[in-house]
Amino acid sequence: MIVTNGSLANLPEPGTPRVWARVRRMLTKSPSIAVAGGILALIALAALLAPVLGLPDPNAQDLAGRLQPPLTPGHLLGTDELGRDIVTRLIYGSRVSLTVALAAVLIGGVIGTVLGLVAGHYRGIVDDVISWLINVQLAFPFILLMVAVVAILGPSLTNLIVVLGIGSWAIYARIVRSEVLSVSRRDFVKSAKTIGVSELRLLFRHILPNVFSPLIVILSFEIASMIITESALSFLGLGVGPDTPSWGSMLSTGRQYIQTAWWLTALPGLAIVVAVLCINLIGDWLRDVLDPRRRGRS
């Protein structure tokens, strides 16, 4: 129990306060999560505040000062082949990476979760159809599909998000479906039916929270994987347009200078690694916090 005072009668409606208390306790218990969370918060903050940070234009060229190494005065992390400031481009690039990853995971996650819930709970023909769709989607090479769709629709931020989102629902649907298959057969679902709860409440209040732990973990890993996919697509020239810096496109253009100017590829590569690692760490940790059986234990 996290209650400190002796009187419990005036305990507020359980919910958020206790969750926050748990979060605070976990943070002090596992410092690596605090570090990962801090780094992610910094990245997110920088991405959000990029336009007001007083950074130079990410596309401002300075051909005289091109390929400056890191720690050059005025350019902390150096400049690229067109003399553009790398710090600025990394920060602006994080906007693209994070927006695309979060939005795509949101779209894919919602579609996949709903389809997985429906398939796992109702079974029968609904399940057959959805499972077939999942298998078709998963059998199709993801990158190839992205390449084809972006090639047809043309590269843009919206297209990228929609394509990544719609192209990634299957993994959530499969995880959620397999969890729901066992959860919806459990006794407490039958008990919930005996008190007459509505179908929607049964699905979203009784079944969904009990498949949440694996779902949250998959979601966080998928955010990381979306950052990588976005980079890969940008690397292939199928990401956002060339005017918008992104980690993937920076990697792609830097590749030509890898022997003379390592920082052009190493820095965006490092940004991807750090962001993905932090997200994965947090995903792992969330799984533990969200599992009610582990609550209240150390």
Next chain:
Amino acid sequence: MNGKEGHVMEAGTDTDRPLLEVRDLRVQFESGGRTVRAVNGVSFSVRRGETLGIVGESGSGKSVTALSIMDLVDGGSSTTRGEIEFEGRDLVKLSEREMRRLRGSRLAMIFQDPMTSLNPSMTIGRQIAEGLRRHEGLTRVQARARALEMLRLVGIPGAERRLGDYPHQLSGGMRQRIMIAIALACRPSLLIADEPTTALDVTIQAQVLDLVAGLVSGRDTALLIITHDMGVVARMCDRVCVMYAGNVVEEGPVDVIFGAPRHPYTVGLLRSVPRMPPERGVRMQGIPGQPPDVAKDTGPGCPFAPRCANAQPTCADARPALTPGEGAPEHRVACWNPVEDPATWNPEKGLPS
């Protein structure tokens, strides 16, 4: 009784009618091309405030009977026929929507295993409040207050502190108390308890049974107990139905059934109960043979005939109907050759010659 009157008028029935009347209930499943007849023409009734026990072995159809009253028989491959008249309405004909309105408000059910019957991701306070909010339209705060009241009623110590607990923080006996609180929160007129104490420690069983008995009698709630435990029946029930292979084979007031059982199967069941303290020299008797495979057609005759010591060749020709005994209209038995004197009758030997 006062609280119930309004509802009875509304349902348009007079108070002499039973609360629940099941007539010729048949439930069958289709699975893998086979037809499983789980319930095969069951009829019984439960009066207001009464406690009826349904006893039988596993596979006798007692749980399916209970679930079919709630219209919660699993799977789309099952068909339910017959009539289940409850408060003047035939539940078999009700839509899912109408059934959902009755579940939890007029009809409630608790299951065998309290360890798995509560949602592990919801606090128990919310789980008790859920039905109240749905059926009585209470606000969050009102429902919380009622949930607290229910927790106290089922004897949970430190109820305020427990409202925010998750099920894993409670013991099995406590959880079954929570299940009872959830089931009775909206004051249903019928509570169905499917093996309510089977999964509990023996010491807790009696406490939970006493709690249920006290709550239902105080609230004029009828109780339908599904069990295989004759001890539970003796302790709790006013009347009892003995089921075998999807049929009711004997029905009557508990003292009559225990004192003068007439169906060979009932006699066998009662003989299978261990005595405490054990009587010297008395061997506990079982019922020879196995219950029939529900997937197989039992034929036109009495389904118990193959295991019955009293069976005559004619028993296989026609199924006996449930008929009242002479001078005992309440005591009905479905048998061609009922046991005349259960004290001397031996389920392994048969009719005295």
